[in-house]
Amino acid sequence: xxxxxxxxxxxxxxxxxxxxxxxxxxxxxxxxxxxxxxxxxxxxxxxxxxxxxxxxxxxxxxxxxxxxxxxxxxxxxxxxxxxxxxxxxxxxxxxxxxxxxxxxxxxxxxxxxxxxxxxxxxxxxxxxxxxxxxxxxxxxxxxxxxxxxxxxxxxxxxxxxxxxxxxxxxxxxxxxxxxxxxxxxxxxxxxxxxxxxxxxxxxxxxxxxxxxxxxxxxxxxxxxxxxxxxxxxxxxxxxxxxxxxxxxxxxxxxxxxxxxxxxxxxxxxxxxxxxxxxxxxxxxxxxxxxxxxxxxxxxxxxxxxxxxxxxxxxxxxxxxxxxxxxxxxxxxxxxxxxxxxxxxxxxxx
Amino acid sequence: xxxxxxxxxxxxxxxxxxxxxxxxxxxxxxxxxxxxxxxxxxxxxxxxxxxxxxxxxxxxxxxxxxxxxxxxxxxxxxxxxxxxxxxxxxxxxxxxxxxxxxxxxxxxxxxxxxxxxxxxxxxxxxxxxxxxxxxxxxxxxxxxxxxxxxxxxxxxxxxxxxxxxxxxxxxxxxxxxxxxxxxxxxxxxxxxxxxxxxxxxxxxxxxxxxxxxxxxxxxxxxxxxxxxxxxxxxxxxxxxxxxxxxxxxxxxxxxxxxxxxxxxx
Numbered sequence: 001x002x003x004x005x006x007x008x009x010x011x012x013x014x015x016x017x018x019x020x021x022x023x024x025x026x027x028x029x030x031x032x033x034x035x036x037x038x039x040x041x042x043x044x045x046x047x048x049x050x051x052x053x054x055x056x057x058x059x060x061x062x063x064x065x066x067x068x069x070x071x072x073x074x075x076x077x078x079x080x081x082x083x084x085x086x087x088x089x090x091x092x093x094x095x096x097x098x099x100x101x102x103x104x105x106x107x108x109x110x111x112x113x114x115x116x117x118x119x120x121x122x123x124x125x126x127x128x129x130x131x132x133x134x135x136x137x138x139x140x141x142x143x144x145x146x147x148x149x150x151x152x153x154x155x156x157x158x159x160x161x162x163x164x165x166x167x168x169x170x171x172x173x174x175x176x177x178x179x180x181x182x183x184x185x186x187x188x189x190x191x192x193x194x195x196x197x198x199x200x201x202x203x204x205x206x207x208x209x210x211x212x213x214x215x216x217x218x219x220x221x222x223x224x225x226x227x228x229x230x231x232x233x234x235x236x237x238x239x240x241x242x243x244x245x246x247x248x249x250x251x252x253x254x255x256x257x258x259x260x261x262x263x264x265x266x267x268x269x270x271x272x273x274x275x276x277x278x279x280x281x282x283x284x285x286x287x288x289x290x291x292x293x294x295x296x297x298x299x300x301x302x303x304x305x306x307x308x309x310x311x312x313x314x315x316x317x318x319x320x321x322x323x324x325x326x327x328x329x330x331x332x333x334x335x336x337x338x339x340x341x342x343x344x345x346x347x348x349x
Numbered sequence: 350x351x352x353x354x355x356x357x358x359x360x361x362x363x364x365x366x367x368x369x370x371x372x373x374x375x376x377x378x379x380x381x382x383x384x385x386x387x388x389x390x391x392x393x394x395x396x397x398x399x400x401x402x403x404x405x406x407x408x409x410x411x412x413x414x415x416x417x418x419x420x421x422x423x424x425x426x427x428x429x430x431x432x433x434x435x436x437x438x439x440x441x442x443x444x445x446x447x448x449x450x451x452x453x454x455x456x457x458x459x460x461x462x463x464x465x466x467x468x469x470x471x472x473x474x475x476x477x478x479x480x481x482x483x484x485x486x487x488x489x490x491x492x493x494x495x496x497x498x499x500x501x502x503x504x505x506x507x508x509x510x511x512x513x514x515x516x517x518x519x520x521x522x523x524x525x526x527x528x529x530x531x532x533x534x535x536x537x538x539x540x541x542x543x544x545x546x547x548x549x550x551x552x553x554x555x556x557x558x559x560x561x562x563x564x565x566x567x568x569x570x571x572x573x574x575x576x577x578x579x580x581x582x583x584x585x586x587x588x589x590x591x592x593x594x595x596x597x598x599x600x601x602x603x604x605x606x607x608x609x610x611x612x613x614x
Binding site (some may be wrong): 228233235240242243244245247285290291 | 399402403404423424425426427428429431432433435437438439440442443444445448450452453455456460501504505508514613
């Protein structure tokens, strides 16, 4: 006989979530202390508490530049990196679920190409209408426009099939890539700025970046969790899912827009960071299985931890800063090859 | 009160682009019967079944479930009435067998709730009945085609609905499990007064198990009625354009169809 606990969703995964939250906090604490100026974890804690409580007595005996370094320079960057890591992983889980394809990632539907296209236009034409946020805003607009172009192209008779979505995404991404290449070609001295933006960076992030990404990612996460069980059932195929009472088109569209907005905001603030959204959900499926209700929180936390670690490596460990997008691809790519090969051996298919 | 028909299908047509898949088709499905839908590939069987589960909406005509327009039911409401075993059952993610079968209870479990012990009892019962309990913890991606199909079938049975739609639900199973499943379906019809509509390719199995047969060709129903009335040599010849011989077989206690090689005279 099956016991109720065998089906339990919260029971087995709760300790893992608590552990991951704990690890995330530790990583945030230590990475804040790391860098050109070394600050001990204890001092970091004191500075943060002093900032929150306004009790400046705690800062006694701490170098007076430290609070500035911790609060204004490092924490915004660190938190942005963690939130983007979580956001890209959530988007990855959702894309793989709605496209019924474990190889999908947040960029499969050309969201990144759209963002890159928008950013390239802003950089090329030197648009500074909205100050430092011009590029991010253009990138965001580019990715959202791409999303709706993909949805428009792939819908037929009010339906949204996963094959059509993937195909439309690839076509539109290809067109946009050609556009980006053309802009690079005509860009002259701006070309290095475009290339640098495309490779991604968390440098010079500010508190508004943190709050904006946090807002999008957390609202997105709640929507995705709301539809998590429906997403599980969609993996049975459209006909089975709709015979189980699921409006597959509505669920798919809602989740598609949600995951894409999460991706768009992440790309706009940080540039294109590959492999996180592909690998994290994959890796987490080994640990918690394919149930989206477990996969979403666990992937979000692990993604946050890993991207923060990667960013800390480029910022504080390596002597020269490597673009974060390059680093994640350099580490993530071979790692993905390894788990891909291992998994195939295990299932024999 | 007179029993309503399960389905009243009135003059429905369905087009894929310009191709007509169903042509002004009407059919009444009476409760407590096992219907076999028979016809050549591409005659519109799957389209007809898709319309009965509202996976597709007819281009013209109406379909009523228990005397009420099927459009008036909510999706969840309909899922508590009608379950479907689809023809294709490719699953890309490594859910375990029991997780898949439990998905059949989805319409009955409110959002963010855990399955009740009633839900779990049904899942257990169905897994026992279909002899898949021994690999309940295996991943669906590791099973053979026939095993997968039994799991998908169990998922539909776990839905525990008055109406069950089978679209070639036994195509990948060996004869032992095919009989096992058709027996289960049959006992659902006889003892629980359920209604089953099944697209079947095997004429002899249809003859043994079905109460009524519906013969389709080119999107139309050409013959329908009890097995005795419609399973005739000229009807088979008409539908499939093959020579055949039909006789009453005492071992299976039903009519059987046999064929012969064309070359032999």
